[in-house]
Amino acid sequence: MNKIKNILKDHYDIDIFNVSQQQGGWAALAYKLSNNKNTYFFMKKAERPPRN
Structure with a gap:
């Protein structure tokens, strides 16, 4: 979940x-x-899981 928080902070200056x-x-x-x-x-x- 930190990845989402980092994207919002870095690109939109939004702290979650x-x-x-x-x-x-x-x-x-x-x-x-x-x-x-x-x-x-x-x-x-x-x-999606890979198809066999």
Whole structure:
């Protein structure tokens, strides 16, 4: 989760204090990110296992 926090800080100057995983769809992981001013919703595409 630190990777997400670092990206938001480095690229958008947003400090995140709280991260909680949310119910996502079958194709994505979802997170609720917040600080003392705003709440953000972040989705990460889930990785598919390799086909055999």
